[in-house]
Amino acid sequence: MERIHNLYLHVPFCTWVCKYCDFNAYAVLEGLIPAYVEALAREIEVAADALPVGAIDTVFIGGGTPSLLTADQLRRVMDQVHPIGLAPDAEVTLEANPSNVTSEQVDGWLAAGVNRLSIGVQSLRPDALRFLERLHSGPDALAAIRTARAGGFANVNADLLYGVPGVHLTGWLETLEAVLAEGVQHVSAYELTVESGTRLGQEVRTGLVRMPGADDQLEQYWAAAARLETAGYAHYEISNWSRPGFACGHNLAAWNYQPYLGCGAGAHSMFRLKDGSTERSWNVKGPHAYIKRIGQTGRAVDGMENLTLQRARGEAAMIGVRLLDGTSAAREFPVQRQELVGAGLLLEVDDEVRLTRRGVELANQVGAAFLS
Ligand code: SF4
Incomplete structure (x- = not known):
């Protein structure tokens, strides 16, 4: 098996499950987080013993809302990653909800070794945030970027959503402009897509919500692309722009089809075998089941498949x-x-x-x- 240099860690808890969300996320089960953190640390330890992992070039702690972990809990997880060996310039990303970005948390995240913060801004407009059921406000999101940068993060991404019903081109570009004014190094802009299993999917099906047409979506996309390029951000992937040297190494590895180890509930892994074929596996999705399986065997793999060359x-x-x-x-x-x-x-x-x-x-x- 090829050596693995990229690690994905999933934290499936959120304060509220947004109506458009299709990720493996659960409304926060507060009591469960400490047991989950222990299970995650255990899975990393067992997997690193069993597989050819390291040195680690990228760690991506995603969710869910991993910024719900306390600094101690995050350190507990990272303490299990460090013995694997981190490359000297390893990129360690944490996804953060704006409401969780306080200067104390920022200090704790930096101390745990996180060096890239990906903030779920999504929009700055009250109507859009309400529609998306995000619990933060526009000023919260801008304050989060400022707090992260002032606290020492030199690599900050803002996640944005375009094509939100009720937000027209001007409103979308106002959000983008205000985010750029905060000096982020990276922007991810995704079209709001309707997944059938979500509440948004149901609202669209029953006619309660009408999504913008494809032409409006494309207009917003290309207008953002033009503005970002003028502002000096390279458009390096369909939905991603960065200042020179700030492309997301973790996602680049995935787009270049590099193997990765995923730990946590529902996390996927991809391994490359010596004959060039690929093996994929995925963990059990629910956090309760995940904790139980890890407690029993140290592993939580729920399925796997082999892909021919x-x-x-x-x-x-x-x-x-x-x-x-x-x-x-x-x-x-x-x-x-x-x-x-x-x-x-x-x-x-x-x-x-x-x-x-x-x-x-x-x-x-x-x-x-x-x-x-
Ligand atoms: S915060 Fe993100 S992961 Fe959590 S429910 Fe909302 S969209 Fe899903």
């Missing part, structure tokens, strides 16, 4: 085309490449392919072509 190459191409500078991961697919170039969705540059503007808009279809 051909399928793994297809996935690598599907994911790799999301990188806007181009990818060589599609080189084994001359037929698909030719068709996609012919359709005006890809450009070929030597061994690499790159999405055209239309290709960016239809990236899911482009990616899917490599699996056929």
Whole structure:
């Protein structure tokens, strides 16, 4: 098995489950967090013994809302990561809800070794935050960025959502502008998508909510892309922009189809075997079941699948085309490449392919072509 240098840690608790959320997240079960933290630490220890892991280049602590952990709980988890060996310039990201970003927490996170903070701003508009059922306000979100930066975080991402019903182009760009004024190093902007199993999905199905049309969504997307590029942020992945040197190393590894170990409830792992094939596994989703399984065996794997070399190459191409500078991961697919170039969705540059503007808009279809 190839060595693993990327670690994902999942914390599935949130204060409130937002109506559009399709992540493995549960309304906070306060009493459960201490047991969960112990289980997570145990899983990391067992997995690091059993698998070729390290040195670690990236750690991504995501959720859920991992900023609900106390500084001590976060340190408990990171104390289990450090013995694996962190590369000298390892990137350690924590996802944070604006309401949890206090100067005490910031001190604790930095002391635990976190060096990149990803703040779930989503929007600054009261109507949008209400619609999304986010519990913070716009001023809370801006204050969170300021507190993080003043406290010593030199690498801050703001997560934003566009295409929120009721927010028109001007309102969206006002949010983006105010976030940029805070000097973040990275922006992720995602379209609000409707997942069928969510409450938003139900509201759309029953006609209670009408989502903006595709043209409005694209208008907001390209307007943001133009503004971010003017402001000096490189558009390096479909939904991600960064100042030079601040692209997210953890996500880049995933887009480059590098193996990763995922620990925590519902976390997925991807391993590359010596023959080039890929193995994927996933943990049991519920936090109660996860804690129980870890207590019994130190592992919580709920399923796994092996991908043939051909399928793994297809996935690598599907994911790799999301990188806007181009990818060589599609080189084994001359037929698909030719068709996609012919359709005006890809450009070929030597061994690499790159999405055209239309290709960016239809990236899911482009990616899917490599699996056929
Ligand atoms: S805070 Fe994030 S993870 Fe938690 S419920 Fe809301 S969208 Fe989902």
